Amino acid sequence: MAGGTAVATPPVVGLTTDADRRRHRQRQARRWAAFVVVLGLLLTVAIAYRVVHKPGVYWAQTDVVFLPPTSGLYPNTLVSTSEGVIALAGVVGKMVDPDAIAARVVSPTVRLANQGIRHGWSVTLPNDGGQWANNFDKPLLDVQAVGSTAAEVSGTVSRLIGQINLTLSGLQAQVPPVDRVRTELIPSQVQVFYDPGRRLRALAASLAIGVAATAVAAGYLRRRVARGR
Numbered sequence: 001m002a003g004g005t006a007v008a009t010p011p012v013v014g015l016t017t018d019a020d021r022r023r024h025r026q027r028q029a030r031r032w033a034a035f036v037v038v039l040g041l042l043l044t045v046a047i048a049y050r051v052v053h054k055p056g057v058y059w060a061q062t063d064v065v066f067l068p069p070t071s072g073l074y075p076n077t078l079v080s081t082s083e084g085v086i087a088l089a090g091v092v093g094k095m096v097d098p099d100a101i102a103a104r105v106v107s108p109t110v111r112l113a114n115q116g117i118r119h120g121w122s123v124t125l126p127n128d129g130g131q132w133a134n135n136f137d138k139p140l141l142d143v144q145a146v147g148s149t150a151a152e153v154s155g156t157v158s159r160l161i162g163q164i165n166l167t168l169s170g171l172q173a174q175v176p177p178v179d180r181v182r183t184e185l186i187p188s189q190v191q192v193f194y195d196p197g198r199r200l201r202a203l204a205a206s207l208a209i210g211v212a213a214t215a216v217a218a219g220y221l222r223r224r225v226a227r228g229r
Helices: 018-052 082-096 150-171 199-226
Strands: 057-067 120-124 140-147 182-186 192-195
Touching (some): 057 082, 057 150, 082 120, 120 150, 150 192
Antiparallel strands (some): 057 140, 057 182, 057 192
């Protein structure tokens, strides 16, 4: 009808455009990424707390030096040369600690506690050789122990020293006392030390790894959700 009023077309309800779906996925991606960040940071803080409050260890080290006989009236065939004393020390060490593993370390002065061992002991013949060759040039046994208490460590070292001397006496049962190899402790008294650990370094490493892992996980999840995968 001429001059009549135009009828407006009612809006279409319930249709979702691609732009709406994309915005919805982006909102979901941001929410999931925020959740992963919060969770990751909480886990990182929890791990860092445990690292900082982790108790240290007690440790002790002593050298049992093998001394050659001072008399030449009745030669000791076990140690007719200086190399023989070193070899005898190695035999005794192997008998006391038959399960010892000759692991290469950066320096023979590296302690068990520095290797991350919290409970244990070792009896070894020091090896001053390089990567490709052995060099056993000291007639002594390196005795070490680590543990959670000073009494535990002191008792372990004393027991090992007793075993070394007992084993040495057994090998020399047929040797006259005057020609027997003797042992001496250096230092003369076993000293027990406390190692709190390298907490600042461990804390920094824990925080760095935790934050990096959280960032990677959050970014990866956000991209996947935003793409609708």
